[in-house]
Amino acid sequence: MASEVKRLRTGVEGIDELLEGGIPEEFLVAVTGEPGCGKTIFSIHFINQGVIEGDKCIYVTTEESRESIVKQAAQFGMDFSGAIAEGKLIVIDALMGKDDRWSLQGLDLEALVGKIIEAKKELGYGRARVAIDSLSAFWLDKPAMARRYSYFVKKVLSKWNFTILAVSQYAITTAESFGWGIEHIADGIIRFRRLLKGGELRRFVIVEKMRQTNHSRYLHEVDIKPGVGMVVLGRVDRRAEDYKLPPDVVKKILEAKRRSEGVL
Numbered sequence: 001m002a003s004e005v006k007r008l009r010t011g012v013e014g015i016d017e018l019l020e021g022g023i024p025e026e027f028l029v030a031v032t033g034e035p036g037c038g039k040t041i042f043s044i045h046f047i048n049q050g051v052i053e054g055d056k057c058i059y060v061t062t063e064e065s066r067e068s069i070v071k072q073a074a075q076f077g078m079d080f081s082g083a084i085a086e087g088k089l090i091v092i093d094a095l096m097g098k099d100d101r102w103s104l105q106g107l108d109l110e111a112l113v114g115k116i117i118e119a120k121k122e123l124g125y126g127r128a129r130v131a132i133d134s135l136s137a138f139w140l141d142k143p144a145m146a147r148r149y150s151y152f153v154k155k156v157l158s159k160w161n162f163t164i165l166a167v168s169q170y171a172i173t174t175a176e177s178f179g180w181g182i183e184h185i186a187d188g189i190i191r192f193r194r195l196l197k198g199g200e201l202r203r204f205v206i207v208e209k210m211r212q213t214n215h216s217r218y219l220h221e222v223d224i225k226p227g228v229g230m231v232v233l234g235r236v237d238r239r240a241e242d243y244k245l246p247p248d249v250v251k252k253i254l255e256a257k258r259r260s261e262g263v264l
Ligand SMILES: Nc1ncnc2c1ncn2[C@@H]1O[C@H](COP(=O)(O)OP(=O)(O)O)[C@@H](O)[C@H]1O
Pocket: 033, 034, 035, 036, 037, 038, 039, 040, 041, 042, 075, 224, 225, 226, 227
């Protein structure tokens, strides 16, 4: 029964409502979407909710510096620097290659998992959350490894009471999450989308998969509000197809890509 599944609130109320209250404990959930559609901001909410609930929280950043994540959180009234100072949160910086204890020198998966476990030991016993933003950065030059890498992360970290958000880039050219192997390993997939409509940038979310959950199967519009962060505006009446690129545009993009790779 759904009520027996322990769930973690995501920090975005409207998304919890799509998920019967949240993400089941110890799941690995893939968060996918194009650049700028809200993956990082959603991950920040998830970690902030963990801080509020007393979970051991870890944020891994590969595309922005630690300072940038802390600053983005502060814009929405979330005190990440305070949480770090109080030993509730560790932000592992895998971008800047700094020399401090919580930085990674490169994008090595075993080093990442080792660092996450070291951080968990530092934070102490108890329920834990980690957002890996992004995990796909670790297989960028070897997309065939996506499945094996995701499996490794899930297998090792599940022994440490982690619920995992794994951000994965979305490649328009394949209409799949970059290195789609993660989608098979993941217990859930939350896909964000963005679209220009009438000259306005609009964002959407759809839960494509969530094991053990009777989740919403509808596209919902989301907004990112200054001072507040991500909010769900409501269900989109039109079909998902209306929010996809027209087929001839996708075909042109694919052709251009193949040409650039010398396939045509
Ligand atoms: N303080 C803010 N107020 C309103 N919108 C913001 C704010 N900060 C960022 N955004 C919006 O969020 C977007 C970035 O979202 P982000 O989660 O970083 O995307 P992703 O990680 O998917 O690339 C920005 O392009 C901007 O539109």
